[in-house]
Amino acid sequence: MSSLTMTYTRRNLAETIRTPTMFLTVALVPVGVMLFFVVPFIGQDAQAITSATGTLVVFGVLMACVGHFSIVIATQRESAWGNYLRTLPGGLAPQMSAHLLVGTIVVAAAIIPIVLVAGLFTAAAAPLSRVLLAAGALLIAVVTFSLLGLAMGYLLSLRLASIANSIGFLPLAVAGGMFFDRADTPSFIVQIAPYVPTRGATDLVLVALTGESADPLSLVMLAVWITALAGLTTWGYRRDQARRFN
Amino acid sequence: MTILARARDLTRRYNDKTALDGVSLDIPTGQVLGLLGPNGAGKSTLINVMTGLLRPTSGSVELCGGDPRSEATRRVIGVTPQETGLPETWRVAELVDFVSAHFPDPVSPAELLKRFDLTSLADRQAGGLSGGQQRRVAVALAFAGRPRLVFLDEPTTGLDVDARRALWDGIRSFHADGGAVLLTSHYIEEVEELADRVVVMDRGRIIADGGVAEIRGRVQLKRVTLTDAALPALEEVASIEQDADRTHLLTNDVTALVRELVTVGASFTDIEIESASLEDAFLAITGDRRIT
Numbered sequence: 160m161s162s163l164t165m166t167y168t169r170r171n172l173a174e175t176i177r178t179p180t181m182f183l184t185v186a187l188v189p190v191g192v193m194l195f196f197v198v199p200f201i202g203q204d205a206q207a208i209t210s211a212t213g214t215l216v217v218f219g220v221l222m223a224c225v226g227h228f229s230i231v232i233a234t235q236r237e238s239a240w241g242n243y244l245r246t247l248p249g250g251l252a253p254q255m256s257a258h259l260l261v262g263t264i265v266v267a268a269a270i271i272p273i274v275l276v277a278g279l280f281t282a283a284a285a286p287l288s289r290v291l292l293a294a295g296a297l298l299i300a301v302v303t304f305s306l307l308g309l310a311m312g313y314l315l316s317l318r319l320a321s322i323a324n325s326i327g328f329l330p331l332a333v334a335g336g337m338f339f340d341r342a343d344t345p346s347f348i349v350q351i352a353p354y355v356p357t358r359g360a361t362d363l364v365l366v367a368l369t370g371e372s373a374d375p376l377s378l379v380m381l382a383v384w385i386t387a388l389a390g391l392t393t394w395g396y397r398r399d400q401a402r403r404f405n
Numbered sequence: 406m407t408i409l410a411r412a413r414d415l416t417r418r419y420n421d422k423t424a425l426d427g428v429s430l431d432i433p434t435g436q437v438l439g440l441l442g443p444n445g446a447g448k449s450t451l452i453n454v455m456t457g458l459l460r461p462t463s464g465s466v467e468l469c470g471g472d473p474r475s476e477a478t479r480r481v482i483g484v485t486p487q488e489t490g491l492p493e494t495w496r497v498a499e500l501v502d503f504v505s506a507h508f509p510d511p512v513s514p515a516e517l518l519k520r521f522d523l524t525s526l527a528d529r530q531a532g533g534l535s536g537g538q539q540r541r542v543a544v545a546l547a548f549a550g551r552p553r554l555v556f557l558d559e560p561t562t563g564l565d566v567d568a569r570r571a572l573w574d575g576i577r578s579f580h581a582d583g584g585a586v587l588l589t590s591h592y593i594e595e596v597e598e599l600a601d602r603v604v605v606m607d608r609g610r611i612i613a614d615g616g617v618a619e620i621r622g623r624v625q626l627k628r629v630t631l632t633d634a635a636l637p638a639l640e641e642v643a644s645i646e647q648d649a650d651r652t653h654l655l656t657n658d659v660t661a662l663v664r665e666l667v668t669v670g671a672s673f674t675d676i677e678i679e680s681a682s683l684e685d686a687f688l689a690i691t692g693d694r695r696i697t
Binding site for chain 1: 456457458476479480482484485486487490491492494495499502503504506507508546550
């Protein structure tokens with residue numbers, strides 16, 4: 160890792176901690192959903208709560224990555240400081256790597272409380288090997304949603320990004336079938352879910368965590384999403400450089 | 406003499422407004438070039454195009470022999486963030502360290518802070534600094550990477566006299582080491598203090614270009630400001646501007662104008678006589694005095 164990447168990581172992290180609104184939201188909302196809407200109902204059903212924990216962890220990752228990156232990038236793009244950064248040498252790579260590293264830390268703040276609640280207060284259980292496998296799968300979810308956040312940050316204004324953040328998570332989660340039982344998911348959702356990135360990411364983590372089978376289509380679509388979002392992010396960054404900001 | 410920056414026929418349009426209209430400009434090694442002009446003349450647009458932040462609609466820019474956006478070019482130029490642009494939660498020392506980390510051979514942060522008289526502010530967060538202090542930090546950042554060419558857009562706007570002098574000293578020591586500067590300013594004194602050459606812009610064009618003395622010599626204007634609600638028509642006045650209850654008279658012959666004022670019995674309340682700025686002068690000369 161280059162020292163410039165470390166520099167950006169340290170700075171972004173300090174910025175995140177010194178203005179912690181987003182950080183606290185991400186750290187408290189998913190675990191709050193779990194405590195109030197999941198644990199009281201299926202907390203002692205080992206199989207159900209294990210899957211639900213996996214799903215909520217993916218939801219936490221979604222909130223953390225999209226919330227963090229879309230706002231950070233849109234703010235930076237509209238600020239004089241962001242303009243100034245573009246006059247410095249160093250290029251895209253260190254900034255992007257740092258964004259991914261800090262994203263991982265914000266993600267940890269979102270998922271560690273969920274995992275702790277699941278482990279301490281519920282019947283959720285999985286062998287260590289499966290947990291590690293699921294952690295690997297989650298990394299792919301992190302990359303996917305980080306790219307989604309970055310693409311939003313580069314393509315939307317700060318205002319639009321903020322609006323998308325406050326209304327966007329629930330539809331994305333619902334369309335991906337995250338909050339439904341496999342057995343009684345509405346057929347409309349069953350139809351569209353494989354094409355929504357939240358479905359592929361959730362499937363991947365649940366396959367790793369519980370060994371249940373997943374729709375190959377949703378996994379293929381996840382790969383398509385990652386490629387497309389990476390392309391959009393790069394394109395957005397380049398387009399951003401050509402625009403006028405002041 | 407090596408040319409560090411070469412702009413050729415730069416034009417930049419925003420929708421139907423032309424901000425730059427065929428500007429060509431060379432900056433040689435070691436020159437401090439002062440860019441003057443009224444608001445909206447195209448100074449900031451020119452700087453943004455030359456530093457690669459804006460693409461010109463047509464024309465070309467070459468900095469140190471390369472594209473302004475190339476990695477090699479960015480290592481040898483210095484730019485300031487705009488006035489309110491520092492991230493609020495960052496400490497001054499953190500800002501300096503951060504910017505220095507981008508360059509292969511940066512000035513030591515302690516030395517940079519000292520050169521711009523910022524040592525005592527090193528531990529303060531940028532958001533807690535006064536406007537003038539923020540401005541000084543922003544200017545210092547342009548020098549962090551030992552650039553060969555620095556772009557300073559209104560570096561001393563809003564600074565008190567001491568801070569301005571401290572900044573001038575920093576720019577002079579850079580110049581003494583052979584650095585080149587493109588500087589925009591509202592203050593004629595500042596350009597006279599620092600610049601080897603003056604370029605005046607108006608409406609997106611360069612309307613004058615020469616040494617400081619040469620430009621001054623072409624301009625004998627003085628500005629006489631007084632408070633008198635009922636001035637009659639005066640002969641020696643090149644142009645008149647009204648600003649609340651103050652009247653600004655621009656004249657080519659201040660002695661004759663004062664005699665005339667005495668003759669017509671004008672009120673001398675709070676009268677001030679000062680050298681007109683180059684902006685005043687050129688706008689008066691081009692017959693284009695806008696009421697501001």
